[in-house]
Amino acid sequence: MRDVDPTALGETEEQAQLRGVLRDFFAATSGPDDVREHISAPRGFDEALWSRLAGEIGAQGLAIPEEYGGSGFSFAELAVVLEEAGRVLACGPLLSTVVLAGYTLLLSDDRAACHRYLPAIAAGSRTATVAGYDDHSDLTATREAGGWVGDGHADFVLDGAGADVLLLAARTGAGTGLFACEAGAPGLTRRARPVLDGTRPQALVTLRQTPLTPIAARDATAVVARVLDIGRAALAAEQVGGSAHALDATVAYVAQRHQFGRPIGSFQAVKHRLADLLVEIEAARSAAAHAAACVTGTPNKVARPPDAVAGTPNKVAGLPDAVAGSPNEVAGLPGELAVAAGVAQVVCSETYRRAAAEYVQLHGGIGFTWEHPAHLYLRRARSAEVLFGTPDEHRARLGELLGLTS
Template identity: 40%
Template structure:
């Protein structure tokens, strides 16, 4: 397969890179890490009103720009490169995609325009306090109550769940036993409790969301089971996360090479030493292989072939490459790479935390093995 970006896609990447460089310098990342919300509302508003990034992959008939997963992943790649603190992954790659997959046209017309404009931030709550990450593993219950349902249960590792204005949650219906998705508008929602969870990666906020007879609206048709649709959303989200990891790994490579050219020891740049040369060369090979895996997965999802295999392969490989590249950046920078002020440790923490999202590397390796009948 030959994959080359079009002129428009390259321009999109350049615009997003310049925006991220301007809005997400390391000093700003440090500042946002210490705030309760974990992002700048003004920057998020600018992403929606001026750049139109939240609308990118939402169809035009629902208020979006109508682009594909490829453009969404290219944006995610640049955001990962800059460690941009914003609820983009949670709201668009998870929340909006789940609504598109599971919702009726009426649901989409009601919910998606606000997300596309950036006025509404969404989150997807599907993981629970078990080792299972499959969509059909849901202990949260949904009990019918007239025209609505009442949710009871607890979700964990909900990305940006404590600040989202709309939560899309999976739950098992007591009237049919099937797993469906439900929407909860968080403003003054009865019985809703959201708690931010301290994690290794302070640049991405996650939360525990508890429902206690919380009113919710069914997403999609009454007779449908949403597990397959939710599975497709998680596959695409894994590709988006892989693209973000690719961006982070590429930054680690570029920063390490630049430092190796500048830092001198024994009267010569450290990049001239064989050990540093080999480490940077290995990073380059790894990053380019991760790029191939991520870009192949984008195309495979769009074309509709090997979706589970491609997405899990991209996620697992990009996770390992990002963690390895971030570790190498710390080592190449030496003592300064261990300081709080230097961004190296933030990329390493983002890499290790991303390995635990969407099931983790081990879960996706099992998906790969099953897809290949191993």
């Protein structure tokens, strides 16, 4: 494993300034009442606010190269956005559109697809998501006389009911391919799923002879694996933000809530619980920063298996060839991000779960009420914990990656 420069784990002056701007923005636009209102919006978020986030701060385009309409910064800056959004449970398709769909395009080697979709994503005028990346899918793609068509379904697709574009990983006769599907395509149906966390909508997506546009990729399987690890790193940043808010809100509450003539925060048992939680959150922050550094340290690169060359099962017949020498060209360092992202998910998921539980419990009776926002954080913590695999699944995968299993 390659050593990560310790300075990459710290925050630069520019990132600190970005954090301050974002915190002020979200404080003014995404309070608890705002979040409840946004949950009930037709697409699960405030579209005007999404446009403002792009126009005033440029959050959606931070990690998108300038040639595709972005700002050309790194994943580290995007992680700041995700953490601050996680602090307030900001409703919006940051994870699905900016992270999963954005990095799928960047890692695909298809410059035409990047030019087609990324400028609109950076501008906040279009949203996208991915489907077929997990076990909740049986998507297939077939090449017919008129082009590629898709069949099957993908369940629990993030922001699947409202996305303007769906990027699909579908099985073909020669392997796995990447495809794009426009929201209004014939044969495409989407049904919102009832989920625990209303701030993160999910949907069942069904294709029936739906026209698809192929996206070039030397090895779609490697792209999918890499994007999922980047998604885990992004989710870790969100989890750190939510955990930090839970701690801050609880510390403020126990300092002003009195019992037996003194603040309950002065009781040793309460102090120890919150001190332990602070230590866990700082460990989670370090794990998330390490994962972000691994993404940033290998920008637009995919870990390429030795046999991922033309003519192997990883090369899907009939799909356009990847552009040799493009900025998104496939490169090495296999497993580095996978390990860091897995560790981050184990640590951050368990920390967020505990932080949310303390948020509810140490607020006493009010913490159990519908009107208090604590339950929203508990819902987010529990849903995030299983989004890209449970902590136990990540531990098992880490054992395999590190050669610790027999």
